[in-house]
Ligand SMILES: Nc1ncnc2c1ncn2[C@@H]1O[C@H](COP(=O)(O)OP(=O)(O)O)[C@@H](O)[C@H]1O
Ligand SMILES: [Mg+2]
């Protein structure tokens with residue numbers, strides 16, 4: 001471990017990241033610029049989340065890394081190995097055991113507590129990018145809370161498609177002030193951000209931004225009175241564990257062409273399967289229960 | 290305050306300016322560019338009032354500073370000097386130029402409507418006509434799609450656009466229809482003040498007449514105060530009660546439109562009137 005400083009980053013870099021993170025926590029939903037470093041993984045592969053995680057992790061922490069709900073993807077494994085080797089922390093796949101979870105595009109099914117931190121990897125932090133290409137104009141719009149263009153975008157969706165067709169990066173109003181991008185989590189996960197006990201940190205490496213949703217913060221998805229926000233629902237449950245209250249992904253049997261649904265949160269699904277087999281297993285409560 | 294709008298000492302210069310800019314520009318010099326420092330004095334020393342329900346005309350040749358002036362009224366441009374009082378904002382006691390950008394945006398969304406010569410500036414041509422109107426309503430915190438669409442239909446009907454076109458994009462509309470959509474949008478929140486900058490310039494003569502008719506009718510029905518800008522005295526004659534004549538960024542003459550037409554005091558005004566055929 002002599003090749004690197006503890007936690008890979010040098011102490012100055014970590015201090016800067018922590019300062020920026022504190023600022024982000026103090027101004028919920030506000031994107032704080034930071035001096036993103038070159039990391040030993042390609043940009044676009046979670047370097048923003050990685051730097052945030054490395055700046056706050058310490059001995060005694062227990063790390064979980066998920067990629068779209070899965071602990072086993074190559075990307076999740078690489079990041080987990082890098083973090084655990086450079087910061088000498090234990091790792092887990094169990095949401096309940098983790099103190100720090102780094103995630104790409106999902107929030108675990110088991111409700112997180114005030115003793116845990118969830119770090120999101122964010123590809124495109126600027127929610128206004130679809131309606132406003134200019135960075136400077138976007139900043140003005142945020143400062144003045146001039147969000148009518150985003151609203152018109154939703155209105156136009158409804159006119160054209162009879163519904164708001166945003167599946168990921170669903171715009172949310174944070175603490176009644178900034179509208180921000182909760183990263184490409186599915187709509188299913190968006191309500192979990194509202195008045196949670198957990199600190200949510202968002203790191204965008206390519207665009208060099210950190211933002212945060214602190215515990216007990218109002219997070220409201222944009223919606224119209226007559227077109228309320230809704231989450232995905234399914235006609236059947238998970239093929240593997242039978243759950244009907246989780247976010248499901250589709251897969252097709254390459255031989256039969258048949259369509260299956262199964263939990264995107266693989267750790268949770270595994271626990272449910274054990275429970276189905278009457279094995280001893282501790283399963284946390286859901287986010288709304 | 291009885292008047293709905295009071296403008297005092299408004300000026301806008303483009304450039305760094307020098308001590309002589311104001312002195313060496315204006316109608317008596319026949320230029321708006323300072324010969325010493327090259328600064329453009331787009332308008333200077335502008336003051337006027339507009340009364341409730343009144344239509345005020347601003348007329349002058351191209352480059353005389355009309356658009357710059359209305360842009361400062363709509364906060365598209367910050368003036369270099371000046372005061373601007375609106376009866377509907379704190380009873381006309383606050384100079385609205387001094388407000389925060391958030392407050393200015395409130396005024397712009399709730400108390401004013403603007404129609405530009407170029408529909409590009411006033412509309413998003415690739416959003417639906419209804420969406421364009423919705424934008425103004427959404428700025429005023431409307432949050433019910435059904436209500437927004439009802440209001441949009443009302444406005445499109447008033448401006449004589451078939452409501453079947455509500456979900457079509459203005460980029461496929463004729464110039465006259467685009468101006469009607471702009472007018473609908475500008476009226477969305479029932480503003481007490483409507484600003485119109487060369488709205489019919491560039492339209493076919495027959496289309497011009499119908500848009501002018503519409504504006505006249507809106508003025509009568511809604512009792513809204515309007516500032517109508519045009520280089521064309523025939524437009525001014527048709528729409529306005531009172532007129533300001535501008536040259537090289539300054540007011541050279543003002544008064545009742547009929548009187549100015551009958552008995553222009555300034556040679557420049559005479560020229561503008563004589564150019565009418
Ligand atoms: N952004 C700008 N920068 C420099 N000069 C400008 C700018 N906008 C307008 N002007 C100048 O200000 C003067 C008044 O222009 P404008 O208000 O558009 O006149 P009008 O509308 O009466 O034709 C013109 O000389 C014009 O070239
Ligand atoms: Mg002009």
Ligand SMILES: [Zn+2]
Pocket residue numbers: 238239240241242243262263268269270272
């Ligand atoms: Zn499952």
